[in-house]
Amino acid sequence: MKLADWIGFLCLIIALFIMWQFRQILLLIFTAVVLATALNDLVRRLTQRFRIRRNWAVFLVLTLLLVFGILFVGLVMPPFIGQFQELIKQGQLEFEDLYNWVRQQIENPPEWFSEQDLRLPSLSELTQQIGPLAQNLLGNFFAFFSDSLTTVLQLLLVIVLTIMLLVNPLAYRQLVVRLFPSFYRRRAEIIFSECEIALINWMGGILLNSVFIATLSGMGLFFLVRVPFVLAHALLAGVFNLVPNIGPALSVVFPLLVADSPWKALGIILLYLFIQNLESYWFGPMVMQKQVSLLPGVTLSAQLFFASFFGFLGLVLALPLTVVVKTWIEEAFIKDVLDQWQGNSAQLAVLEPVTDPIIPTEPSASEEESDFVESGE
Numbered sequence: 100m101k102l103a104d105w106i107g108f109l110c111l112i113i114a115l116f117i118m119w120q121f122r123q124i125l126l127l128i129f130t131a132v133v134l135a136t137a138l139n140d141l142v143r144r145l146t147q148r149f150r151i152r153r154n155w156a157v158f159l160v161l162t163l164l165l166v167f168g169i170l171f172v173g174l175v176m177p178p179f180i181g182q183f184q185e186l187i188k189q190g191q192l193e194f195e196d197l198y199n200w201v202r203q204q205i206e207n208p209p210e211w212f213s214e215q216d217l218r219l220p221s222l223s224e225l226t227q228q229i230g231p232l233a234q235n236l237l238g239n240f241f242a243f244f245s246d247s248l249t250t251v252l253q254l255l256l257v258i259v260l261t262i263m264l265l266v267n268p269l270a271y272r273q274l275v276v277r278l279f280p281s282f283y284r285r286r287a288e289i290i291f292s293e294c295e296i297a298l299i300n301w302m303g304g305i306l307l308n309s310v311f312i313a314t315l316s317g318m319g320l321f322f323l324v325r326v327p328f329v330l331a332h333a334l335l336a337g338v339f340n341l342v343p344n345i346g347p348a349l350s351v352v353f354p355l356l357v358a359d360s361p362w363k364a365l366g367i368i369l370l371y372l373f374i375q376n377l378e379s380y381w382f383g384p385m386v387m388q389k390q391v392s393l394l395p396g397v398t399l400s401a402q403l404f405f406a407s408f409f410g411f412l413g414l415v416l417a418l419p420l421t422v423v424v425k426t427w428i429e430e431a432f433i434k435d436v437l438d439q440w441q442g443n444s445a446q447l448a449v450l451e452p453v454t455d456p457i458i459p460t461e462p463s464a465s466e467e468e469s470d471f472v473e474s475g476e
Contacts, residue, residue, distance in 0.1 A: 126412050127253055131260035133298060133419050138164070138265050140299045157265055175334075182331035190356035290430045297422050305341060305418070307386045312378060313337030316350075319370045326357050326367070336371075342414065344399050347375050393421060 118125060138160055145156040264271055272291055279287045317333030320326050332354045339346030351371045358364040393401075401421040405413035413420075 122409060123412070126409055126416060127257055128260060129416060129420070130412075131257045131264060133302070133416075134257070134261045135264035135268065136295055136298050137302050138261070139268050142265065154266075161262070161265075175330075179331055179334055182328040183335075186328045186331055186353060186357065190353070286431075286435065290427060293430055294423050294426045297426050298419060301419065301422050304383075304386055308378060308383060309337040309340045311382050312340045312347075312374060315374045315377070316371070319374065320354060320367070324354075324358075324363055324366045324370060326354055326363060328353075328357060342402070343418070344395065345402065345414075347371070393418070393425070397421070 141160050142153060142156045145151060145159065146153055151159075272288070276284050276287050276291070313333045313336055316336040317329050320332055321329045326332070332350075335353055336347075336350040339350040351368065354367045354371075355364055358367055398418065398421065402414055402417040405417040405420055407413075409416075
């Protein structure tokens with residue numbers, strides 16, 4: 100390697116080290132990019148369907164989002180918060196009753212049960228034993244939400260960055276593309292477009308899935324099982340659905356806390372199993388035909404990986420991060436490196452793909468003109 104290559108490699112290592120030190124800020128920026136991508140799709144649809152200027156489309160989308168947020172906070176959040184607080188209180192009472200019942204069974208065992216020296220640990224001992232584990236699992240969660248002022252500032256940062264990116268997304272994309280070598284900039288622009296399409300498809304599918312889960316959960320709990328706090332259970336089921344694998348398992352815990360009989364508890368478990376299977380095998384494949392397909396094992400591994408390195412925010416953003424990483428691996432590594440790798444031996448020649456490798460073409464005049472119009476320039 101030449102001296103210039105070594106200097107470039109050293110600069111890359113330094114840049115990666117600096118990015119790692121500011122990883123939380125980068126995650127917030129990525130959150131803003133995801134939100135701006137979703138809103139930019141709505142803006143593009145308005146400009147194409149109603150033939151209005153992009154600036155007016157951006158203003159209309161932000162206004163509608165603000166009105167929806169005010170209505171949601173004013174109409175839905177107060178009853179949800181009240182029900183959630185009552186749910187937590189009743190859950191604590193149910194836990195204490197369960198603890199007392201188990202303790203009575205151990206202190207007064209049935210006759211057929213062989214006498215054993217069994218002693219149920221007290222609540223203080225149980226708390227001391229579970230405390231370190233719970234602190235290790237939820238430490239990042241409380242670290243993220245413990246400081247209310249920091250949380251508010253982070254939320255404001257995401258909102259401001261989202262609006263800035265939404266006003267002129269093409270300029271920011273071109274700024275990032277210029278960080279690539281000149282021979283790869285056109286290809287990087289194509290990959291960024293593929294990432295945008297993948298994120299839009301994923302967000303649309305996961306949003307419809309969450310609404311579907313919340314609606315069926317609320318209707319089933321209200322009409323079939325008849326448990327209290329239906330609104331809280333339905334919203335929690337829809338929100339937890341944003342975190343696959345882990346979320347659905349957590350959402351069933353809250354209605355189980357208020358089940359006043361074993362039959363209702365069994366009905367809740369069967370109801371949630373039915374809803375999850377209906378979503379997995381019918382509704383999900385129907386609405387997510389264009390969504391990025393992620394294997395369950397890959398999804399779970401990505402959640403564990405990003406949660407370990409980036410904390411609670413990494414767990415929330417695990418799927419969009421996985422979508423972007425998957426797109427870059429497929430396009431930049433597999434298609435541009437592995438598929439273009441020419442072997443010298445005859446054995447390697449047999450392994451070459453049958454179809455010609457995908458070669459990016461130069462955009463037509465109409466495509467450049469459409470990008471120019473969408474950027475608002």
